[in-house]
Every structure is written in structure tokens, then in C-alpha cells.
Amino acid sequence: MTRSRWLPLLLWLGALAVATAVMLSVRSDLDKAHVTLVLLLIVLGASAAGGRTAGVTIAVMSFLVFNWFFLPPYYTFVIANPLDWLVLVAFLVTGLVAAQLLYRAQEEARIARERAAEIDRLATLGAETLSVGSAEASLRAVTEVIRNATGAARCEVYLRDSARDAGPLVEWVIATSNAAAEQRDGTVHLHASRPTEAELRALEGGSVLSLLLPLHSRERVVGVLRVENPDGLRLDRPRWRFLDAISYYAALAVERIRLVADAERAEALRETNRLKDALLAAVSHDLRTPLTTIKALAHDLGVLGDERSEIIESEADRLNRTVADLLDLSSLNAGALPVKVELNALDDLLGALGQRTESTLGSDRLKISLPAEEQLLVGRFDLVHSLRILANLVENAAKYAPDTRVEVMASREGQELVISVLDHGPGVNPQDVGRIFDAFYRSDDRPPDVGGAGLGLSIARRLAEAQGGSLSYAPRDGGGSVFTLRLPAADISETTDELLMKS
């Protein structure tokens, strides 16, 4: 650098000397204009080759040479003709301006070249990151481009989620979203956000061994870029700017890795769910078709007067409920049971409950009472799931407390609809209270009790929770059980009235 700056100056000083010698030998034949033109050519040449310093130096030297050798009286700096002053000063100003203009043009050209190189590198980077198949490969491509562009020996990117083994400095960068530089003398410089002037000079000077930059995507640190050179990083300002800009692309590549991984997981999950759905559909078809035939045949037997037909039909129904429970449990476990929370009237739910349980318990055994008030009770819940919960509770009560009345009562408490199913049965054994909502597959000490509450209650509770409600048990005063379903209530009185007015 130093040599290359002085060499053109010396060369052009030599050229000036030669030109002066030649012109001296023919001085008598030369006009002042000839001398001026030749010297100006030399000034321009020096400016072009050696930059501003060389240009200005040669301009001043030429000025002196012109005055000393070519303006009478010769060999003095005295000027006889005042008009020559004009020539001399014009020459000096022209030379200096030309040197300055040339310098500026060259500087602009140099910056343009650098910009072009940066754009080139970014374009390469973009092409590499987008065209490379896997996200990991594109990240490798990014680090390779950065390594080449910055002249570093190593370039690595640590992903946020897998940076545990990358050392405390990487973790610090992730935690604080600040940059860090490891110095040659073993100290570490931590930058609040950007390096200061002094630190930039340290980077240029090569006293920094490695630089760690946080990679941001959507205002979140997604990873850390680390460039390292055991002989010292030499990052001049354009390279630093480039590094700063390219870290954005590295962040995009990191983000792309994460998104691709997410998409692959989602795709795998979808495929699993699709298979599961297909399996469930096949299973439910294969189980329900024979049940349909069994029920039809049982009905025929009943028409012929066989009393056992009722038992066959109700057992077939029970089997069908178990199938439904198993299918629902499997959907719940897969997180694939759709929940449709909608505005529903309690009347509708309890009416559907009456319909559903008609065959098991007639109105003589099941008493469903609505609250006395005129106002409809409404809530936001899934009618189908809530109906299943209540039907399950009612059927359980009918089973465990045979020949007694089952009551369903409903009311509103604050922001909840409270629906209780009460029976006069034996109630739940105190030591079992904590376990009645467990699905049977979880208890090892108890044989699967399909006919009992084992499966149904666990599903019921999960269905209640899936729609923002709850299901609880309490012993009933005077013996029996109270199961309470709570669902989110809704207020529509005004809106309904408005609708009614309008209609």
C-alpha cells in the first residue's frame, strides 16, 4: 500500500524532470502555451496514476519548474511581466482542480466497483440459498459465501435451538442480541449494538480473532454468525458493511431451516392423521355393519315374540357406544377431535338429551327440569359433545342406580351454565373418587371395566374441557352421586330481543 502510493509519484517526478530537460534544450523555440500544455499533461497523468497527493505534488512542482526555468527572468522566482502571473496562477489552479476532479472521478469509480462486487456477492448468496435443495445445504452455502467474502478462515452459524454446546459467548449473544469480538490478547469486546470507530479500526488492523453477530428475524434472535481467523480478521469498512448486510441473509437461511423443519413435521402429522382417519373409518364400518344386522335380526325375533330380543338390541347398542368411545378416545389422544363451539340454547341440549335417552330411560325415570324463569339460558358450547357427556352421565346413573329416578337440573351461576345429573344410587366409593375420571387404560391394578364408568367418564371430562367447560363429581346429600357439567354461558338477551323486534 505504502509503496504503491509513492511509486507513481516518483515516476511522475522523473517524467517531470525529463520533460523539463527536453523543453530546456529547445527553450528558445517554445511558447509559454507549449510549456503549460506539457506540464498540465504531466499533472493529469500523475493525478490519474498516483491519486490526489501525487497530483497536487506534481502540480506544485510544475508550478515551480515553470516559474524557475520558463518564465523570464530565468532561474529566479521573480516574474518580470505581470501578465505572466496570470498564466502561472491559471496553470496552478487548473492543475489543482484537474487533480481534484480526477481523484473524485476515480474514487467514485472505485466505490461503484466495490458496490458492484458486493451486489455480485449478494446475488451469489441469494442464488445459493434459494437454489440449494435442503435448508441445511443453503446455510452451508451462506457461510461459504461469507467466508470467501470476508477472507475468514472459518465461518459458522449456530441455530438458536441447538446452541447449547456452542459456548457461553454464543449463548450471551443469543440472550442479549448484542455482537461480540474476541481479541488477539484474549479479551472479549462486547458491543451494545454496532462496533464503535475504534473497534472498527481494530477490525481493520487485524487484532480481532473472531466476531460474533446475532442473526435477527422478525425482531427475534434466531442464531449467531461467527467468523474467525487465527491470524486476525482483517475487515475493512466495505467488508464490515457487507458482513452486516449479509447477516440478514444468514438469518433468512436460518429461519428457512426452521420453517422447512416445521413444514416437514406438519406434513408427517397430516399423513399420520390421514392414515388414522382411514383406519378409524374402516374400523367403524367393519364394527357397525354387523351390529346393524344383529339389531335387525333381534327386532325380527321380537316381532315373533322372543323376549330376549330386547336384551340383544340393548347389548348391541352398548357395544356400539363402546366403539364410539374408543374412536373418540383415539381422536382425543390424537388431538383431532373437532370442537364446534356455537351459541346454543340449554333447551335444545336438554331436549336432545331427552330424545337420546328415551330408549334407556323414559320420562318416568328421568326427570329433566329447566329453570323456572322465562328467560332462555344460552351458552357457547359444542352441542354434540355436551350431549354425549350428559347422555353418558345419565346412562351411568341408570346403570349404577337401577330402579331409581335420575334428575337433570340446570341453572346459571355467573358466567357458567351448570347442569347437574343426580341419582339415588350407591355413589362412588370414597377411595375411587380420585380415579373415576381416569381412562381405563391408565389403571394397571384394575381390569378394564368397559361396562362401567372407566372409559366414558374420562372421555366426558376431556370433552367438557375441550369446549372450555369442566366436569366434576360430588357425593349427594342423603346418598347418591352428583355429576356437574359446567359450560360457558352467553348473554344474548338484548340481541335476541332486537332480532325478535325486527322479525
Added chain:
Amino acid sequence: MRKCTILVVDDEPQIRRAVHHALEDDDTRVVEAANASDALTVAGAEQPELIILDLGLPDKPGIDVSRELRGWTDAPILVLSARQSDEEKVALLDAGADDYMTKPFSTVELQARVRALLRRTRTGTTNEPQVRSGALLIDLVARTAAVRGETVHLTPIEWELLRVLATQAGRTLTHRQLFSKVWSGRSSGDAQQYLRVHVAHLRRKIEDDPVRPQYIITEPGVGYRFVVQPDRE
């Protein structure tokens, strides 16, 4: 009087036999088809009064068969399905099916549903000036409803709900179908969610016991169905 013809479409021979046996009597003839293409051929040849269609046919999705049949016949379609997806049922009903039953169904229920659907096509309820169901009398001309002779005061929306349901008795109307028929595009926004609230109000006015509805039956997750109860008075 010509015998009534019912077409049963199911790929399971046992189901066909059971349905055949449950529905055949002196006035009713049952014809069978085991797949979708047979079903379309037989339906064209026999012109059945009612079609019972299984969804799980091997050669074509039930919803497509249902749509194709609807292209040229008004005969009620009762769908049988082993699956319990409400979305599927709604899609089927919206595609033109009249009612559905989930397997395993009871024979008594099947007979009742078939009777209800046939009654509608035979009598052409829409032309009748009155619909009677149990103690409920609906006068379509005077636009009044009465329970045991006592006139019930209904809001215009409640009346429309009752009229639409009663004139298509036996048919399960989805929430969407019911909404578009009653409101017929007059409403904007989220009025559809109040459909269930209006039905609850209506029930309180016409049902003896709103939690044991006799006339308007809830098909959970799907819609509502009007049932013509036998005359008990």
C-alpha cells in the same frame, strides 16, 4: 293402487336383506342394488318412491350418487352411514339427501323415518292447507298455529321456522338450509347463530314439554326435523 317401490343400495348383503325385510309389506316392494352404478340403473328403471342409500359404496362416494340421483328424481333419499361425522351428514343433506341414519339403527326407527318421508311425497304436504301433528294444528293459509285449539302467538320468524319445517315434515333440514329458507338472504352478519335461539323460543310455545319435544326434533350438530305425530285427540 300401485305398489310403492323402495330402492335399497348397500354393498353389504346382510344389510340389504335386513332393510328389505323391515320395509316390505303388502303395499311396498323393495328392490336392491349393491353398488352405485347398479343403483343408478335400477333407479332409472324402477322409478322408486324412496331411495335408501349407503354411503360406503365401493365404486363411488355416496355424496356423488346422491347428487346424481337428485339430478333427475325428487324421490326422498334416506342415507345410511357407519360414520358419525356431522360434517358429512350436513354435506349430504345440503347435497339433496332428505334424511340420514347412523348404523347401527333400530328397525322401528327406520320404519318410522321411511313412513314420514313417504307420507310427505304421497300427500304432497306443500299443497295441503293444514298440517296436523298430535295436538298441534298449523293452518298454512291463515298463517296460524294452535295447540289443542288454542292459538299460539308466534313472531314472524318463529312462524316461518314452523312453516318451513312442517311443510317438509320427515326431512332433516340443516341449520344452513333452514336459515336460508327462513331468512332468505334478508339478514346479514351473524344472525344464523340465533337460529337455535329462535327454535328454542318456538318450542317453548308449541311443545308441551320443551325438554321432551314431540314436533321439532333436534338432530345434534346437523339441524332440525319436524315429526308428524299420530292424532291422539
